[in-house]
Amino acid sequence: xxxxxxxxxxxxxxxxxxxxxxxxxxxxxxxxxxxxxxxxxxxxxxxxxxxxxxxxxxxxxxxxxxxxxxxxxxxxxxxxxxxxxxxxxxxxxxxxxxxxxxxxxxxxxxxxx
Amino acid sequence: xxxxxxxxxxxxxxxxxxxxxxxxxxxxxxxxxxxxxxxxxxxxxxxxxxxxxxxxxxxxxxxxxxxxxxxxxxxxxxxxxxxxxxxxxxxxxxxxxxxxxxxxxxxxxxxxxxxxxx
Numbered sequence: 001x002x003x004x005x006x007x008x009x010x011x012x013x014x015x016x017x018x019x020x021x022x023x024x025x026x027x028x029x030x031x032x033x034x035x036x037x038x039x040x041x042x043x044x045x046x047x048x049x050x051x052x053x054x055x056x057x058x059x060x061x062x063x064x065x066x067x068x069x070x071x072x073x074x075x076x077x078x079x080x081x082x083x084x085x086x087x088x089x090x091x092x093x094x095x096x097x098x099x100x101x102x103x104x105x106x107x108x109x110x111x112x113x
Numbered sequence: 114x115x116x117x118x119x120x121x122x123x124x125x126x127x128x129x130x131x132x133x134x135x136x137x138x139x140x141x142x143x144x145x146x147x148x149x150x151x152x153x154x155x156x157x158x159x160x161x162x163x164x165x166x167x168x169x170x171x172x173x174x175x176x177x178x179x180x181x182x183x184x185x186x187x188x189x190x191x192x193x194x195x196x197x198x199x200x201x202x203x204x205x206x207x208x209x210x211x212x213x214x215x216x217x218x219x220x221x222x223x224x225x226x227x228x229x230x231x
Contacts (some may be wrong), residue, residue: 034220043119043155043222045204089156093220101147101220105156 003027004092006104012063013080021075021107023090028071030092034101035064035075038087047088048075080111115211116185119223126197127231134192134226136207142187145207145218148180151225152202163190175191197230 006023013019023033031052036044050057050064050073057064061078078086090104119161126132129160133179149157149211162183162199169182179201181193194201195223210218 034146038221041204041225041227043117043208043225050225087154091220093218095218100159100162103157106154108154113211 002105003102004090004104006090006107009105009113010108010110012112014024014109015081017080018079018109018112019080019084019109021090021109023074023092023104024026024070024072025092025102026071027094029094030095030102031095033064033066033073034091034093035062036089036091036103038089038106040060044089067109078110082111082113085111110112115139115219115221117207117209117211117221117223119207119226121226122224123227125231126231129199130194131193131195132197132228134194134205135226136190136192136209136223138188138209138211138221141209141211143190144187145210145213146184146190147208147210147220148182148190148192149206149208151206153204157206160192166181183212194228197228199230202228202230 004025011019034049035047037047039046048059048062052068063076066073088107091101093101118137120135146163146217160175163182163184165184171177184190184224208220212218
């Protein structure tokens, strides 16, 4: 059972565009939602994370929007650049559960110059 | 962010040999570390959870005798692929939990190890 569902599987945008990647979850006990960026041949790197007590978080060109009632959260990349081309994973975790993180299936983003 | 060092980055070995992969948390202590396997263009597949000083917890379908995990200190976990076969060829990634004060733990990943078994 996929605890976190992620879409789209792949995404192509022009430089300067705003790609949006969406994730949905069922378990309302999740209370921490990070996003990871992974380049080929490298491990995932923590990009930005949000907790359900806020609806939006911005760090540089990356923004997470969080909709608690819909149990959805999304990553927006402002002014996307070719260097943002990577695979992005959303995840969810909850405190006190053995610390397990549940990952989405990933989105391959390509930013065309 | 916190740094997790994973070595080696890539390894080629003959079928039947064993390979050890190290995962170190460089600037924090990690009671819990995770080992993942990742196939090309796919998501992370959790193999096992490694807790310092105790036996690792393996996910269903992962052979504990084949993938030996040792977490002897708060900064080091190792994964040994024993009697490797070509089907074990994959990208292996470790991660470590950094405990925050009164907040969720953050998960940091190593750079991965590409294993090729000939």
